[in-house]
Every structure is written in C-alpha cells, then in structure tokens.
Amino acid sequence: MRNASNNEIKLLRKLNRKKYREKEQRFVVEGERAVEQVVENGLLDVETVFVQERFKVQDVRFKEIEVCVLEDEIFAEVADTDNPQGILAVCAMPDEIQYEQLADESGIIVATDAIQDPGNMGTILRTAAWFGAKALIAGKGSVDVYHPKVVRSTAGATGSLPILTGDLEEIFEKLESSGWQIMLLDGGDAAEPLRSVHPNKKTVLVVGNEGNGISEKLLSSGRKKIKIEPAAGQEKVESLNAAIAISIVLWKMSEW
Amino acid sequence: MRNASNNEIKLLRKLNRKKYREKEQRFVVEGERAVEQVVENGLLDVETVFVQERFKVQDVRFKEIEVCVLEDEIFAEVADTDNPQGILAVCAMPDEIQYEQLADESGIIVATDAIQDPGNMGTILRTAAWFGAKALIAGKGSVDVYHPKVVRSTAGATGSLPILTGDLEEIFEKLESSGWQIMLLDGGDAAEPLRSVHPNKKTVLVVGNEGNGISEKLLSSGRKKIKIEPAAGQEKVESLNAAIAISIVLWKMSEW
Structure with missing residues (x-):
C-alpha cells in the first residue's frame, strides 16, 4: 500500500x-x-x-x-x-449503449423522465437489473446515474445494466421504428389499469418525475398510458413513489 | 396570524x-x-x-x-x-390500534422487522396505505413512524394506516390465534417463490432490515417464507430494496 x-x-x-x-x-x-x-x-x-x-x-x-x-x-x-x-x-464509466444495439433486442427497457431523487434513481436501476431489463434510458433532467448517492442506492448493481442518456422523444422515435412500444406510467384517467394491459415483447416503460410525473409533451404524444390503481377507498393516498410504481410494473411484466 | x-x-x-x-x-x-x-x-x-x-x-x-x-x-x-x-x-399522534381490533379483520397487515431507513419506512407506509393494508406493525428496532423524514416520505399518507408497535413475536402469536398467517419475506432457499404462493385472506407480510433481513429468531420460527426471484442470469444483483420487495408482494396480493 x-x-x-x-x-x-x-x-x-x-x-x-x-x-x-x-x-x-x-x-x-x-x-x-x-x-x-x-x-x-x-x-x-x-x-x-x-x-x-x-x-x-x-x-x-x-x-x-x-x-x-x-x-x-x-x-x-x-x-x-x-x-x-x-x-x-x-x-x-462503462460505454453507453447505442440504440442500434437495442433495435433487435426484446424485453423491457426502463426510461426515466426527470427522476431527480438519487435514491429513487439508484433503486430503479437496482430493480430493473434484478428483473433483467435490457437497458436504462435516463432522459434529460434525470439525476446522473453515476452520482455517488445513486451508485450507493444501486447496492452494487451499477454496471449491470446498460445506460443510454439523451432526449427521450428522439430515442423513443428510433426505438419505435424497430418495434418497441412505449408505455407511460401515469395516474390519469386515460391510463389503462396495469392488470388489464396486454403484454408486448418489446416494451419501454417510462416513469416520470417524483412531483410532476411525465412531461406534458410526452403525455400528449398519444402513446399508451398505464396505471397502478389504489385499493377501493384509498383515494386519500395521493400516489405511489416513482421507484415503487415502476418496480411493480417490472414485476408484473416479468410474469408475462 | x-x-x-x-x-x-x-x-x-x-x-x-x-x-x-x-x-x-x-x-x-x-x-x-x-x-x-x-x-x-x-x-x-x-x-x-x-x-x-x-x-x-x-x-x-x-x-x-x-x-x-x-x-x-x-x-x-x-x-x-x-x-x-x-x-x-x-x-x-393517532391512538395505536390494538391487536384485538385486528382479530376479526381480514386482508393484509404489513410488519417491519427493524426497518431503519426513514425513507424506506415512509415508502412502505405509503404503499401499504395505497393497497389498503389494515395496519402497519412496527417491530422493535424499526425507525419511529413519526420521525420527520418518515412522515415526509409517506407523502401525506401518515394517518391513513393504523399503527401498532411492539414485539413482533408476541403480536404474531396473538394474531395467529385469530387466524392470521404470517409470511416472511426472505431471499433464502427455503422461501417459496411469490408466483406460486397460495393466497390467504388473513396475511401478515413481514419485511426485514435493509442489510440483515429478518431476524434469525423469526426466520427459525417455522413460519412460511416467500421470495421474489430475479430474472435468469441476474444473480449478480444482490437483492431488492426492502420497500420495493414488500410493495411487489402487496401488489401481487391485491390481485388475489
């Protein structure tokens, strides 16, 4: 030494x-x-x-x-x-994955639209790795995945999931052209309950900012929206934590 | 003013x-x-x-x-x-619920065995409330549910879930005598994969400490153990975050 x-x-x-x-x-x-x-x-x-x-x-x-x-x-x-x-x-720092490398893949890709809490980002990465996601796309406004607190929150999973950073709309358009379907996790009325969502072998799951959810621009893009419903009578609980919500969808999709 | x-x-x-x-x-x-x-x-x-x-x-x-x-x-x-x-x-501070009040209830109760991170505890409480759990039992060694950071992490869900604090073993014995089944969330070999777990109308879900899991005493008590399995090939990811794991089980049970 x-x-x-x-x-x-x-x-x-x-x-x-x-x-x-x-x-x-x-x-x-x-x-x-x-x-x-x-x-x-x-x-x-x-x-x-x-x-x-x-x-x-x-x-x-x-x-x-x-x-x-x-x-x-x-x-x-x-x-x-x-x-x-x-x-x-x-x-x-591992090289970023290129979207061309994802074109012929199938499975789940996780995308974060301005996830800002490092603990949430690390937990999302850890869970996505656990369920075998193909990549994590960190959209603009998302906390750096190599931020020290994000790295700690992954509990050693950093490096196990290919990362792609950039503008979500641009990346989504390219992925869609190779058969990927974008699903926006959103609590609104237009969203389909997760229970009834039809499986798709090439799914990009998008989770939004902790306070504001997915950006207006993406929400109004006409892409599919899915939601996790509360139990009857639990309307007083405002929402699920972003990392929790995406993890439940990842679990559900691992059953498909 | x-x-x-x-x-x-x-x-x-x-x-x-x-x-x-x-x-x-x-x-x-x-x-x-x-x-x-x-x-x-x-x-x-x-x-x-x-x-x-x-x-x-x-x-x-x-x-x-x-x-x-x-x-x-x-x-x-x-x-x-x-x-x-x-x-x-x-x-x-709301009054604690008494286990007698839970005896004739059915559904899910969440119990924490030494959850120490306030963010995790708040998130567990928030998710349990979302899925309509009947109560949260905070075992000894768990962070105080009224700790300021726990309260913030519940995102307004504090007060929506009855709380019971005390010795888990004592409480579990009483609950078992009124028909509740205890399920320990544990990654070990003896645990049954969540996918194949048979539903029970009166289930107490127990989640353990972030680093050490559920205490040895409880683990060796012969009670049912369940686990969430990683995707094939993802063994290098050590585990799921405690709040994520319990949330996935809560979702799964909400489907029963």
Missing part, C-alpha cells in the same frame, strides 16, 4: 461533480459492501481503491486492485457521505 | 426527538405539499401550522387551523430539512 498521489487526490475531488465525471469517464463507489460488490461481480473496471488510514484493509478482498491510503481529512473531504466507512473505489 | 409563543417553540424543539414525541403524543409534518395534504385529507388532527416570516400564507389552504409565525432562525432550527420550505404543522 502506498499513499495516494496529489494527482489522485485532485481526481477524487473532481469526481464529485458530474461535469468532471463525464470528462474523466470515471466515477466513485463508496462504502465497504459496495466496493466489495463491484470488485466481486466483476462488471466494472475498478481502477483504484482508496482507504482511510484507520481502515483495516486486510478485511476487504481486493484481489489484484491497487490500494492507496488517504489521510483522514482528505478522505472526509472527497467522500460523499457524512460518516464515510473509510473505503472507496474509482471505476471507469 | 400571531407569533409563536415560547411554549410552542419549546414544543417544536422537543418534537425532533422520539422520546418527546411519545410523551407529548404529537409530531411534525413539514413542507408545503405535505401540510396541504394532511389538512385536506382530514385523517389527522392538525393542531397548529407554523410558517416562516417570509412564507406567503394565503397561498396555502388552512381552513380553520391556527397559523403562527416563527422567526427565520428558529424555523431553521426546528425544521428537519436542510432547506425548509417555510411551513410545518404540529399534529396529534
């Missing part, structure tokens, strides 16, 4: 910002279990592991990965959590 | 702690939409609404409820959020 270099420390500071994550094509995985998971599942290129001085490195299996020590003060500064566990890893 | 009294400010300070919430039998709902919701749905006894000096009170429908003004500094101190929206309400 060696001490982290100044350049490495500079890099870690930068990776707290989306702009630099994109420029460097790297991101940070923080926490003992999360680092173990990404090392074990081998889905990501883990470049360097950094530990706090007090961290017992022999407790963690790092295999062939280089481990560097960070002074406590610097670790606290670069860590995203208030009470860091003393270990983080820098990983290379 | 009048200024908040010293006693009211003292009370608000206290209500950030569970011990005092229980003693005072009151809790705080924070944020504009959340306060609107609890006022509108009328499920809770909203005693007083407090606003920051800069808050435009005419924008919020308070009906008959008294509104008091708090100095900005004091508001920031008593608020739970880092960037408060300038409005909160003190509500009376």
Whole structure:
C-alpha cells in the first residue's frame, strides 16, 4: 500500500461533480459492501481503491486492485457521505449503449423522465437489473446515474445494466421504428389499469418525475398510458413513489 | 396570524426527538405539499401550522387551523430539512390500534422487522396505505413512524394506516390465534417463490432490515417464507430494496 498521489487526490475531488465525471469517464463507489460488490461481480473496471488510514484493509478482498491510503481529512473531504466507512473505489464509466444495439433486442427497457431523487434513481436501476431489463434510458433532467448517492442506492448493481442518456422523444422515435412500444406510467384517467394491459415483447416503460410525473409533451404524444390503481377507498393516498410504481410494473411484466 | 409563543417553540424543539414525541403524543409534518395534504385529507388532527416570516400564507389552504409565525432562525432550527420550505404543522399522534381490533379483520397487515431507513419506512407506509393494508406493525428496532423524514416520505399518507408497535413475536402469536398467517419475506432457499404462493385472506407480510433481513429468531420460527426471484442470469444483483420487495408482494396480493 502506498499513499495516494496529489494527482489522485485532485481526481477524487473532481469526481464529485458530474461535469468532471463525464470528462474523466470515471466515477466513485463508496462504502465497504459496495466496493466489495463491484470488485466481486466483476462488471466494472475498478481502477483504484482508496482507504482511510484507520481502515483495516486486510478485511476487504481486493484481489489484484491497487490500494492507496488517504489521510483522514482528505478522505472526509472527497467522500460523499457524512460518516464515510473509510473505503472507496474509482471505476471507469462503462460505454453507453447505442440504440442500434437495442433495435433487435426484446424485453423491457426502463426510461426515466426527470427522476431527480438519487435514491429513487439508484433503486430503479437496482430493480430493473434484478428483473433483467435490457437497458436504462435516463432522459434529460434525470439525476446522473453515476452520482455517488445513486451508485450507493444501486447496492452494487451499477454496471449491470446498460445506460443510454439523451432526449427521450428522439430515442423513443428510433426505438419505435424497430418495434418497441412505449408505455407511460401515469395516474390519469386515460391510463389503462396495469392488470388489464396486454403484454408486448418489446416494451419501454417510462416513469416520470417524483412531483410532476411525465412531461406534458410526452403525455400528449398519444402513446399508451398505464396505471397502478389504489385499493377501493384509498383515494386519500395521493400516489405511489416513482421507484415503487415502476418496480411493480417490472414485476408484473416479468410474469408475462 | 400571531407569533409563536415560547411554549410552542419549546414544543417544536422537543418534537425532533422520539422520546418527546411519545410523551407529548404529537409530531411534525413539514413542507408545503405535505401540510396541504394532511389538512385536506382530514385523517389527522392538525393542531397548529407554523410558517416562516417570509412564507406567503394565503397561498396555502388552512381552513380553520391556527397559523403562527416563527422567526427565520428558529424555523431553521426546528425544521428537519436542510432547506425548509417555510411551513410545518404540529399534529396529534393517532391512538395505536390494538391487536384485538385486528382479530376479526381480514386482508393484509404489513410488519417491519427493524426497518431503519426513514425513507424506506415512509415508502412502505405509503404503499401499504395505497393497497389498503389494515395496519402497519412496527417491530422493535424499526425507525419511529413519526420521525420527520418518515412522515415526509409517506407523502401525506401518515394517518391513513393504523399503527401498532411492539414485539413482533408476541403480536404474531396473538394474531395467529385469530387466524392470521404470517409470511416472511426472505431471499433464502427455503422461501417459496411469490408466483406460486397460495393466497390467504388473513396475511401478515413481514419485511426485514435493509442489510440483515429478518431476524434469525423469526426466520427459525417455522413460519412460511416467500421470495421474489430475479430474472435468469441476474444473480449478480444482490437483492431488492426492502420497500420495493414488500410493495411487489402487496401488489401481487391485491390481485388475489
């Protein structure tokens, strides 16, 4: 084990910002279990592991990965959590999937229309991976999927699902031209109850912003809308959480 | 509108702690939409609404409820959020439901075995209310359902679901004696896949701690275990989030 270099420390500071994550094509995985998971599942290129001085490195299996020590003060500064566990890893960002690669696929694709809460985004990614979704499309206005809190919320599932970012309307038009059907998750009257939705082998499920739902432009595009109905008499509960709603649809579709 | 009294400010300070919430039998709902919701749905006894000096009170429908003004500094101190929206309400804590009241009921009861993340607890409560669960049993080690962040995460559903707190084993034995079946949500080999679970009209669904799952004692009690299986090939995703898992089961049971 060696001490982290100044350049490495500079890099870690930068990776707290989306702009630099994109420029460097790297991101940070923080926490003992999360680092173990990404090392074990081998889905990501883990470049360097950094530990706090007090961290017992022999407790963690790092295999062939280089481990560097960070002074406590610097670790606290670069860590995203208030009470860091003393270990983080820098990983290379996987290449985005191209929509051409999805054209001949079938199954479920999840798309987020301005999901802003990092915990929700991470949970959506984790659940989509669990149910074998083919990709996650993060539309404009969605939180960065490599935001540290999103990565933590995926509980090690980061890297297991191909990611595509961009303008949803553009991407949807291309996918539709290769047979994908877009389904908008929406609580409105025009939406079909999930129970009666007819299965489709190429379905893109769209979940909207936590407070405002799916954007007006998409909602008025004439695409299919589906909803999860409350139990009778439960109208006083306003809505389901976005990650919960999409997860229920993913489960339902896994039954098809 | 009048200024908040010293006693009211003292009370608000206290209500950030569970011990005092229980003693005072009151809790705080924070944020504009959340306060609107609890006022509108009328499920809770909203005693007083407090606003920051800069808050435009005419924008919020308070009906008959008294509104008091708090100095900005004091508001920031008593608020739970880092960037408060300038409005909160003190509500009376509803009485707990007694298990005798559940004996002749049927449907679904949700029980949490040491759910610790307030966001998860709030989401579980919100989803359980949406699907018409009869009650939520918060076992020992579970975060307080009246914790400010839990209340925010319920998105206005606080008060719509009867709550029972206590030792799960004791409560389960009583419920079993009146025909309720306990089902433990667990990823282990002994668990039956959710798809093939036979419906039961009186089911208590138990969800465990985020990291450790359901306690050993309960797991070894011989009660029925159910699980949600991943898609084939997705074994590298470690698990589902606790709130997601219970929500999928709640959906599935709403189909029975």
